[in-house]
Amino acid sequence: MPLLGAAAWLGSLAASLTTGRVLAAVLISSAAAGATLAVRRRAARVAVAALLLVALAAAGVTAFRAERTAHNPVAVLAGEGAAVTVVGTVASDPHTVQGGFADQVVWRLAVGRVTGRGQTLELRAQVLVLAGAxxxxxxxxxxxxxxxxxVTADDDREVSALLKASGDPRTSRRPDVWWRGAGAVRQALRDSVARRPADQRALVPALVDGDDAAVDPELQEAFRTTGLTHLLAVSGTNLTLVVGFLLVLARWAGVRGRWLHLVAAAGIVGFVLMARTEPSVLRAAVMGSIGLLAMGTAGRHKALRALGGSVVVLVLLDPTLAVSAGFALSVLATGGILLLAPAWRDALGRWLPRWLAEAVAVPAAAQLACTPLVAALSGQVSLVAVVANLLVAPVVGPATVLGLAGGLLTLVWAPVGQVAGTLASWCVAWVITVAEHGAALPTAAIGWGTGPVALAALTASTVAIALVGPRLLRNPITSLVLAALLVVAVLARPPRLGWPPDGWLLVACDVGQGDALAVAAGPHTAVVIDAGPDARAVDRCLDRLGVERVPVAVLTHFHADHVDGIEGALGGREVGGVWTTRLQDPPGGVREVVDAAAEAGVRPEEVAQGRTFAVGQARFQVLWPPADQAERGPGDGSTANEASVVLLVETGGLRLLLTGDIEPEGQQALARLWPGLEVDVLKLPHHGSAHQDEEWLRSLHARDVLVSVGADNDYGHPAASAMEPLERDGAALYRTDQDGDLAVVVDGGEPEVVTSR
Incomplete structure (x- = not known):
């Protein structure tokens, strides 16, 4: 069964990631190879035939599902940009997402009827609804x-189209009673912890039913660094704890025999309704059921067969799971626990109490099995994950059970429910402490390449550790030495290994889809221009540069991708001042900057064209915006972009132009205000957006062009139309999404860019 599960997974992957011709060639070659291998042995022939049949079935279902999703009548109407009226069933909880210029509410709709372009069609399709906040x-x-x-969806594997709603949805039928009941429990759970501190108030629902909407992004990053992210999502562990608790109560009440199976089934159904019937929840329910099965007699062998069979069924029912990182991590973690944990537990059990040996072996096996995929997704390997999971393990169960009890009891009598909720929040307070302190360790995680060679080396190392681990762990001396080495590796700050390069003048930090720049201004001192969207990312970048003092932080404008990381840029550093553009828009970004500046002990100050200042060897001149910019009121995103502070920096004999997100109109105005301006290094405006004034950019004659951009962003940045003219003129282009942090140095009087990757 595990082999059949792998065959289904590979077949679906092949259909998802390859063209039809390549897929046909792969399948034909596989069939020929299988037939050749199976000629002599009937058993082998049957096995290979079964594997090929399952792989072909998964590939066929995946191809059919993709075709049906991408080319149904809804997708056709989306290609035409049709105005429509859609009737359907709400298939996910609406949640708020931050857009480039404004927040939006997003939810999934299972379409039953669509009216548009003079026709009404009844069909089954999924669309993603986008509405104003x-x-x-x-x-x-x-x-x-x-x-x-x-409108056409970027990813048409899961939804047929995006629906930009023009008004409020009109409800024609209330949810069924089970949905209303599940919603009441979720709300009661939130009410039971409503008086607790914000992080605890957000984490208890996340731990019980995966409701992580209120969890602070910085805390989420701490959980990622320490390998605790699975606690923020619906996982098999959640279901195992909840259903296990129900079974204990049932046994205490005298339920025995097959009736316990009925209790378990009811618990699984109730959990799925409470956590929502998203694919991730269904996957977690299956993995949790396998975990319960593993607890029984001969559970490991039954669970392995169930794992393989579950993969086959899940992939056939929902082929999109084959390319889901969450699905892959769940399967790998479950497989690691079933295959590796028993041997590791027995090896440690030679010199440790069995309960402690199992407590160490289970998270270690799960983490090891997932390590290559986690590295491929995040570019890092956590060194504290096993210890962090071990430290929080004693409170995860009580927190989950008490949180659920708090929600249920609140429905009956709120004060009692609040007592249970408070106890649950005390438990998660320990989880938060472990995550925050673990993430703050000097080497909590190490960067790892995401290329094929790096990942192949990591995978080979993982396999070697899995095979050799039990032998090493049998001996207490060897185990303790390895543990001591890990502790030293985590606590000791590693050498920078050539980063940052000596004499760096400017660094564009890799902070994702946003801008964060540092201009060297003396020992451990830098002027920071923008702070990116992620406080932890900019903080790590400045830490690597050794920046302890920020005489001035300049925020070019107030969009989230330039100011949301402001606390990371200023926190824990000596700050002299915060300068901003004159256009105070959007209001949310303004408030964030004002609050962070107050925390740092300074007040924001507006700057405009003509201002000059010097810090250390670096001289700065504000070229834009004009002094009358404040007369323009808040507007759309372009208005805020046009108000970006544009800085000309002279340092180390070089001229650097830092342009924020200024758009073509402002670029043309700059060309008129500063004719003949030429620079050595250009920070390409607006992350390489297609909206540029090509003539002005080329007139700057920059030797090197830096592009601050996030990998796989939804904006199409950087656009080929923005970069190709500069490349044709001989400029060298560097991108943070591909090259990591970008450092400008001087070599022989000429600019040179050194990358961290």
Whole structure:
């Protein structure tokens, strides 16, 4: 069964990631190879035939599902940009996402009927609804009617189109009673911890039912660094704990025999309803059921067979799981626990109490099995994950059970429910402490390449550790020495290994889809221009540069991808001042900057064209915005972009132009205000957006061009139309998404860019 599961997974992957011709060639070659290998032995022939049949079935279902999703009538209407009226059932909880210029509410709709372009069609399709943050939010399971315009989806494997709603949805039928009941439990769970501190108030629902909407992004990053992310999502562990608790109560109440199976089944169904019927929840329910099965007699062998069979069924029912990172991590973690943990537990059990040996072996096996994939996704390997999971393990169960009890009891009598919720929040307070302190360790995680060679080396190392681990762990001396080496590796700050390069003048930090720049201004001192979207990312970058003092932090404008990381840039450093553009828009970004500046003990100050200042060897001149910019009121995203502070920096004999997100109109104005301006290094405006004034950019004659951009962003940045003209003129282009941090140095009087990757 595990081999059949792997065959189904590979077949679906092949259909998802390759063209039809390549897929046909792969399948034909596989069939020929299998037939050749199976000629002599009937058993082998049957096995190979079964594997090929399952792989072909998964590939066929995946191809059919993709075709049906991408080319149904809804997708056709989306290609035409049709205005439509859609009737369907709300298939996910509405949640708020931050857009480039404004927040939006996003939810999934299972379409039953669509009217547009003079026709009404009844069909089954999924669309993603985008609405303004001020729009009404329909309840999960409700039947609604929505008016809007269909547009093509970026990823058409899961949804047929995006629906940009033009008004509030009209509810024509309330959710069924089970959805209303599940919603009541979720709300009661939140109410039971409503009086607790914000992080605890957010984490208890995340731990019980995966409701992580209120978890602070910085805390989420700490959980990622320490390998605790699985606690923020619905996982098999959640279900195992909840259903296991119900079984204990049932036994205490005298339930025996097959009735316990009924209790377990009811618990699984209730858990899925409470956590929502998303694919990730269904996957977690299956993995949790396998975990329960593993607890029984001969459980390991039954669970392995169940794992393989579950993969086959899940991939056939929902082929999109084959390319889901969450699905892969769940399967790998479950497989690691079933295959590796028993041997590791027995080896440690020679000199440790069995309960402690099992407590160490289970998270270690799960983490080891997932390590190559985690590195491929995040570019790092956590060194504290096993210890962090071991430290929080004693409170995860009580927190989950008490949190659920708090929600259920709140429905009956709120004060009692709040007592249980408070106890749960005390438990998660320890989890938060472990995550925050673990992430703050000097080498909590190490960077790892995401290329094929790096990942192949890591995978080979993982396999070697899995095979050799039990032998090493049998001996207490060897185990303690290895543990001591790991502790030293985590606590000791490693040498920088050539980063940052000596004499760096400017560094563009790799902070994802946003800008964060540092201009050297003396020992451990830098002027910071923008702070990116992620406080931890900019803080790590400045730490690597050794920046302890920030005489001036300049925020070019107030969009989230330039100011949301401000606390990371200023926190823990000596700050002299915060300068901003004159256009105080959008308001949310302004508030964030004002609050962070107050925390640092300074007040923001507006700057405009003509201001000059010097810090250390670096001289700065503000070229834009003009002094009358403040007369323009808040507007759309382009208005804020046009108000970006543009700085000309002279340092080390070089001229650097830092342009924020200024757009073509402002670029043309700069060309008129500063004719003949030429620079050595250019920070390409607006992350390489297609909206550029090509003539002005080329007139700067920059030798090196830096592009601050996030990998796989949704904006199409950087655009070929922005980069190709500069490359044709001989400029060298460097991108943070591909090259990591970008450092400008001087070599022989000429600029040179050194990358961290």
């Amino acid at each position: 001020d729009r009404a939010r329909p309840a999960l399971g409700a039947q609604v009617e929505v008016h809007g315009r269909l």
